[in-house]
Amino acid sequence: MKKLGLLLSLLLLTGCNIAVLEPKSETASDQAFLIVFSFWLMMIVVLTVFVLFVRFVYKYRYTDNKKDFMPKDVKGNKKLEATWIILPILLLAVLAVPTIAITYEQSPVAGDQSDHEGTHIYVTAQQFSWTFEHETGKEVQNDLVIPEGESIILHLNSKDVIHSFWVPHLGGKVDVLPGEELVYVIENPEIGTYQGKCAEYCGIQHAKMTFEANVVSIEDYERYVNED
Amino acid sequence: MDIPLFGDTLFVPTDVMAAWVFTILMAIPIGLFILKKKKVGLIFDYVKTTNHRKIGTLYILFGIVYFFRAGVDALFIRAQLAFPNNDFWVFQGEKYNEVFTTHGTLMIFFVAMPLLLGLMNVVVPLQIGARDLAFPFLNAVGFWLFFAGSVFFNVSFFINMTPEIGWTGYAPLSTEQFTPGAGTDFYVFGLQISGLGTIFTALNLIVTIIRHRAPGMKMTRMPLFAWATLITSLLIIIAFSVLAIALYLLMFDRQFGTGFFSGSEGDPVFWQHLFWIFGHPEVYILALPAFGVFSDIISTFSKKVIFGYPIMVISIALIGFLGFMVWAHHMFTVGLGPMANTFFAITTMAIAVPTGIKVFNWLFTIRGGVVRFTTPMLFALGFIPSFVMGGVTGVMLSVSAANFQFHDTHFVVAHFHYVIIASTIFGIFAGLYYWYPKITGFVLGEKLGRWHFWTFLIGFHLTFFPMHITGLEGVPRRVYTYTEADGIFLLNFTSTIGAFLMGISMLFLVWNVYKTHTNGKKVGNDPWDGRTLEWYVPSPAPVQTFDPMPIVKEIDPLWYTKLENRSLRTTTSTRPAPIETESFIPISMAMALFLLSLGLTFSLYWLAIVGGIGVLGLFIVRSFTDEREHVYGKEDSYE
Structure with a gap:
């Protein structure tokens, strides 16, 4: 051990x-x-x-020469x-x-208690996929793109059961609840591609409810959210 | 597999087929054995018994049976996870979800609970000088309710309607909208019925310990197992009531369309609160009795009185109390806010203090003693370092911000298996080896016992140690597959080897029991050179114990009489003892509740009503029976 x-x-x-x-x-x-x-x-x-x-x-x-040895009682100290x-x-x-x-x-907080400044992403989870909506209204499935060095403010909602948003490299996790928005902030991510997954058991294909998180430069992010 | 049935074809998954075949194949030789050895009478004797040792034996027997079933579930899980992108048998997706649900539920409710309650039933009355539990009839009701609940839960597998909601049954996944099948109902009613039985037994144990101690056996002279039982029973009363409420609400949500845990009025987080207000004390309900077992065993096999008895009792009580203040550490990620997260982090850390006290007191009980490495002692010694490893990851998990990473990963799986196996399962094995003579009159073989211990210990560490690392590598719990690119193959493969080693170690236990009963010699009252009162009565404990009743003057009363070469003083004037009776009412009540649940599960309301009337009718019958009559005669009426 x-x-x-x-x-x-x-x-x-x-x-x-x-x-x-x-x-x-x-x-x-x-x-x-x-x-x-x-x-x-x-x-x-x-x-x-x-x-x-x-x-x-x-x-x-115990050894054989302790055969008849009677230890002293120690009640405590x-x-x-x-x-x-x-x-x-x-x-x-x-x-x-x-x-x-x-x-x-x-700590993640309820949506109405958050006044953080930064890049907002609206995350919607459902059995068994993720939808990410950017501030420009662009919606993408199972592919999260965020800018480096910013405060990323995730607004999480579920359409059905409880899921949990987790990108191990970027921190986490936070539950995604139906009927209540939670806000979780990831500060200052570095450029790279990371695995994301659902961490709360949510049904048959829970294991397959994964996504990719791409952290890109701010310019790339600007271009990304504005293209169709 | 498709099976033709009345012109239709019925789809039956191969694992269910296998279960049927296996059960029938097992039933035939067991049935033949019973008939050949003319044991039918013995079975009836146990069905109607209210004797504490016999009921304890039944609890233990079925606990072991379910241990094998839930253990096989675990082996399926590990076989599926042995290789990346593995397709073991049917255990992907739905079947995998079912198998981890049944593994968890069975292990907690139908393995750990009955085994502990069984040990308490057998041992606690003997330890405190009670002739039986305070309410023998209720004790039988408690057992048969557990039995009915466990059978109800297990039936689901044979008809391919296994629950797949995890043992935690989180809403809204467990509501009708997302799991409309009968599976979740089997979970709800199975736990409800057996939980009711557990509450009754806990009440019974409390009254027994308060009211039926031998003369002179003050609370401060009770063995620590009896103390642990008392505190545990108090926890059960509160925690299982909360579980009953939670299951009741969930039943209404599912059966009658209320919206406690979903929709605009309800909130799924309510379920989590209720479940963990039950669930966290439950962890201590499992651990505290084991602590008691270890205290007695370590003291016996070190030839020393327990170090710091008062503080040992206080820390049990403190753990029990704090156990109710930490439930939200299972919920750090559901957005309760920084205030709640901090509060529950601190209370969780605080619980480590009394637990630590116990560990050091055990170590200092060993210090200066003479340690005999018997099998029960080996399990007790194996417990200390293993449990500490689980305990420190517990403290790491209490760090709420770090918990955002740990939560719901293999790290958590590793943590709770470390604490529960090291305390509860080791405690149960230690207790079974230790008190086996009180149950059967035999001492289990030491050599096979050592084989069992070492293979189990090594298998256990091999299985769960790597999970700490896979958890940190980003593997969530309850996923059935991974890819080669995840780079966790070797760790998972090690876990699988460990799991199978644990499986093999259980075969040593089976072999040991078989050999002991075929070749073993009966032993006398006191095979281990014991310290407490249970070693004063014959092995196995007779139906009529403590006649005459010993008078207790100190802690470890038997030990000091042996040391000073005197015999225990006895008396014949004692409190009226509970009266043993024989009755088919307890099992009938449980079966009636079984039918009621079956009726509700499949919306066969006539059946539910029949079951309900059955239970109420039996209440009335019971109210008019007085088993004391034939002992004390008809009560005088003072009109």
């Missing part, structure tokens, strides 16, 4: 092909930071437990118990600070 833990951290360091940890937008970078930060904080806990566990189990295992109440609370407090900061910035 220890080896596996090591393996994971190596993978995290090299970041081989792990979409979520190769952020291509500011939003996703913040999220990746939180993931890595919480991971290392938690590794402290894992290592502490593993070391104590291995040590205790090995040291106090106030100081030790206080230690493992207080230290975890401190550890969690450290984790809570960036959590709260980024959560306040990024």
Whole structure:
């Protein structure tokens, strides 16, 4: 198990092909930071437990010369118990600070509570496809084109059941609800082509409800939304 | 596969065919075995019993049966995901959705719940010195309701009407508009009936623990499994009531066209709130009893009293309490706003503190002791590091902004399998090996037990560890395929190997049970050198236990009598014990509810009415029976 833990951290360091940890937008970078930060904080806990566990189990295992040994009953130890109440609370407090900061910035909100400036995209999900409408009125299916470096303001609506909009490289995800518009902002995406998918189980072809997200330069975007 | 039927052709998918063939093939030898060994009488004995050990045994028996079914579902899932663009048997699209729905629903409601309730039924009365549960009749009703609900849910597969809404049954997918077939109704009624049984059993356990402890067995001297059972039962009462309400509303939406979860008046997010107000405490309903099992086992096999008993009890209670304040961490992405997301992130983190306390107290119980590596202890030791790995990913998931990425991916799948398998399933196995002598009089073989443990542990980590990574690579849960370009083939293939290793490990358990019952020797009261009262009564526990009743003076009462070479003081003056009775009413009630549900599912209202009248009639019959009569005589009337 220890080896596996090591393996994971190596993978995290090299970041081989792990979409979520190769952020291509500011939003996703913040999220990746939180993931890595919480991971290392938690590794402290894992290592502490593993070391104590291995040590205790090995040291106090049954051997033949302990056959008649009767261990002393230890009912508890106030100081030790206080230690493992207080230290975890401190550890969690450290984790809570960036959590709260980024959560306040990024949480999706209902449509009428949003006053963000930027490029607006109207996303409509239905079983089993995505429709993206741009500010010029251009509508495209399963192909999202957005400009780099902007604030992309997604207005999400569903025609039928609940879906979830997710582009791992750009951040996410946010549920797409019927009857209620949610707004989610992706800040500062970088040029590239990324996979997008539906992340909330929505019926028979849920697995196939994918789309492509293309981040292009601002000029290309202007040209794109104005051509038919 | 097309089957000619009365001049028509009936389309039956091959997996359903296989299930029929397999069931019939299994039924024939089992039926022959029962007839040959003349066990029909024994079956009737169990059908009408109200004895806690026998009902516990039934719970465990059916829990294991469903464990195999849901396990095979899991193997289908893993076989389908073994290769990119795979087409395994029929498990793509619809069939895949069905199989993950039944896997989840069965594992939670019809595997983990009955196995835990079964252990509680068998063990808790023995641990606290009760002669039976407080309401033996109700206990039987509880079991048969569970049974009826589980059969109702499972029937759907045989008639090719399996639900395909995920175990979470999110609206509006679960409303009539999007799943008009009977499948979702099987989900609704199956859970409703069995959930009712669970509530009854929880009530029963609470009253038993409050009212029927042996003299001197103060609450502060109870074993931690009994404590965990008490708190869990309180959680069940609240959480399962909420589930009942949610299912009730969904039933109205589906059957009678109300609009609680869809349309302009309703809101699908209401369902999510109700479901998770049930669903999150449910996680602790599954975990807390396992914590109790581990506390008892670690203490027994380290030859030490549990470290920090008061704080262990407090942390169980605290986990139970906080468990009701975290439900929206399943809903960070539904747009509850930054305030709610922050609140639920913090409460979720807070729950890690009492859980951490327990882990360190277990470790310090081991410290200074003498650790015997018996099979139950192996499961308890395997639990600690595995569960901590699941626990820390839980904290990572509580970071709400990071959760936007984790949510509904394989990372979450890895997380909850880590916590549920490491705590609940390991706990159940540990408990079964540990208390098997109290159920049957045999101790399961240690060698095969070790094989079972190691293959299961390795298979478990192989299956679920890679899912953390595939999740971060962007694989959502509940998708049945991926492409080569996704670059996740090797990780998925590893998971599949692990899953099959877990499957194989269960064969060791089957073999072990078989061998133990053919070659095993019966053991005495106390095969493990135990500490608590259940090891004071014979194995298997007789129908009439604790006669005379022991007087308890301290925690781990049996242990200290052994240490000081004395015997437990006893008394013959005790509180009136619950009275065992034999009755066909509980199973009849459950069957009547089964018919009622069947009627509603297929809009056969006459059948529903017959079922309803049946239940009410049985209520009346029951109200006029008094099983105490033949023990205490007719009650005097004071007119």
